[in-house]
Amino acid sequence: MDHLNRTALNASKLKKAALGLTIVYVVLMVLSFRFIDGEREARVNLELETRASELANRTAEILRFSVENLHAASGLITYMHGVTYSQFNALTDHYFEADPGLLIMEWQPIVKASDRAEFERKARENGLPNFQLWEPSDTGTPVVAQSRAEHVPVYLMSARYPDDNEINTLGLDLAWSPERMASKLHARDKGVAQSSGFFPIVLGPDDTASPLGFAITLPVYQSGIVPESKTARHEKILGYFAGVYSVQLLLEPALEELVKDGIGAEIYGRSNHSAGILTATDAPTSFERTIETALYGNTWTITLVASQAYVNGLKDPLLYLIPISLTSVFALVLVFMFFEERSKVRLKLAHGKLEQANRQLDALARQDALTGLANRRAFFDRLDQLLNELDRHPHPASFLMLDLDKFKIINDTRGHAAGDEVLKAFASLCQETVRKVDVVGRIGGEEFAILLPHTSAEDATVFAERLRTAVAAIRFSETGPLSGLTFTVSIGLSAISERIDARTWLSQADKALYQSKASGRNRVTVYQKLSNDDVLVLKPKSA
Known part of the structure; x- marks a missing residue:
């Protein structure tokens, strides 16, 4: 009887222990699978956010390069008065090779209503026999443009596919569309490049398709200099230099790569959320990440959605050792702690890689891709810093504007590859010549600038003359496309000893550079201010 009682008691204890172990096992299994799901969710979200940031930064870099090209190309309007349609096409053709998303490049002058008839007549006399102002009707068919106080017609244009007769926007009056004019008016008021929202691109009077795109508009003012006040910008605006971009062409390589990896994308402009681009994947999941990025006044919303295949590809099989190891409580605790710590290390490493990638992208965004010099943005940031230093500690400082003489001839006769080598050689010489x-x-095309802190006008003039002489002495290999090539540089110099407005300082150096160009090139000109008159002192070339 006692034996039976002890057996029953042991069985009861065993059942209780088994029940307790079962409860612990179930609890640990639930906790382990929750951990696995949380790890997977964190990893997927981190990967999606990284890919979205990479896409945004890649797009921003492409558009930054595009805006630099627009600045360079707009010089055709400022400095080549009376440029013809065929000349415009020939001089802008190379921009399409370097810019994957650029579909159309246009010059859009502002034409008063009273000048419209004369404008159309001169256009027809200058090689455009069928030129007239037109606009799309509500049904999309071309009609004669309505009378307006101001017209903004396409007067010069070049296209990615010059043999495609459907792309012909000549005469299209952009003033017909309030949406398109919104970005132009903003660009005029601010004096900077401005992006529009997404819209169906009008390819021409006979177009059969309207691809989704956007435009980046650059205001063009008299003398090519942005006036300081808004009122002056209204008075001196000549028109707009615009690049029209196909969203599909711009983003196609990146989107194809995402789809290949099992990631869908939705991209919209904030100003028009109904127009956007969508790439879908099989078996989408609830994992998605959305970021917003400002690109020249227009905010893009980028949403990435992970497919089930993509999520499955990020699973770590080692994590499933946790439930398998639950047969031993002690082993379970050890394995759980091991994988938890390992996951923290992985997340920390992933965050470190992301921060490193962001730092590298930021460095690239401030560096000229061809020459390795500071780009326009980075250079003018340093200029602002120098002017702030002058506020606190006045000292002499000099600003040099440099422009390679007859660089276009080098490009036209030797090829753009040779032109690139000349730019790199000049940049290398500058880097070797300056102090730390x-x-x-490089602030655009063949135009460069140098800041010389703690340098007087006299010392800066000696430096500029030494640099000018060194440039003229550059010799290339006797073989290859640069054989026998020499080139020179014109330099404008402005020196200050206390803070002035950045635009004023830039204008002074630019005036001096213009004088060097006008005086025969290969010269150094120093800007001086006496009373209310600008004085440009031309330094004779040294023997």
């Missing part, structure tokens, strides 16, 4: 505290930047 000096700043050299």
Whole structure:
């Protein structure tokens, strides 16, 4: 009887222990699977956010390069008065090779209503026999443009596919569309490049398709200099230089790569959320990440959605050792702690890689891709810093504007590859010549600038003359496309000893550079201010 009682008691204890172990096992299994799901969710979300940031930064870099090209190309309007349609096409053709999303490049002058008839007549006399102002009707068919106080017609244009007769926007009056004019008016008021929202691109009077796109508009003012006040910008505006971009062409490589990896994308402009681009994947999941990025006044919303295949590809099989190891409580605790710590290390490493990638992207965004010099943005940031330093500690400082002489001829006769080598050789010489505290930047095309802190006008003139002489002495290999090539540089110099407005300083150096160009090139001109008159002192070339 006692034996039976003890057996029953042991069985009862065993059942209780088994029940307790079962409860612990179930609890640990639930906790382990929750951990696995949380780890997977964190990893997927981190990967999606990283990919979205990479896409945004890649797009921003492409558009930054595009805006630099628009600045360079707009010089055709400022400095080549009376440029013809065929000349415009020939001089802008190379921009399409370097810019994957650029579909159309246009010059859009502002034409008063009273000048419209004369404008159309001169256009027809200058090689455009069928030129007239037109606009799309509500049904999309071309009609004669309505009378307006101001017209903004396409007067010069070049296209990615010059043999495609459907792309012909000549005469299209952009003033017909309030949406398109909104970005132009903003660009005029601010004096900077401005992006529009997404819209169906009008390819021409006979177009059969309207691809989704957007435009980046650059205001063009008299003398090519942005006036300081808004009122002056209204008075001196000549028109707009615009690049029209296909969203599909711009983003196609990146989107194809995302789809290949099992990631869908939705991209919209904030100003028009009904127009956007969508790439879908099989078996989408609830994992998605959305970021917003400002691109020249228009905010893009980028949403990435992970497919089930993508999520499955990010699973870590090692994590499933946790439930398998639950047969031993002690082993379970050890394995759980091991994988938890390992996951923290992985997340920390992933965050470190992301921060490193962001730092590298930021550095690239401030560096000229061809020459390795500071780009326009980085250079003018340093200029602002220098002016702030002058506020606190006045000292002499000099600003040099440099422009390679007859660089277009080098490009036309030797090819763009040779032109690139000339730019790199010049940039290398500048870097070797300046001090560590000096700043050299490429601010557009063949135009460069140098900041010389703690440098008087006299010392800066000696430096500029030494640099000019060194440039003229550059010799290339006797073989290859640069054989026998020499080139020179014109330099404008402005020196200050206390803070002035950045635009004023830039204008002074630019005036001096213009004088060097006008006086035969390959010269150094120093800007001086006496009373209310500008004085440009031309330094004779040294023997």
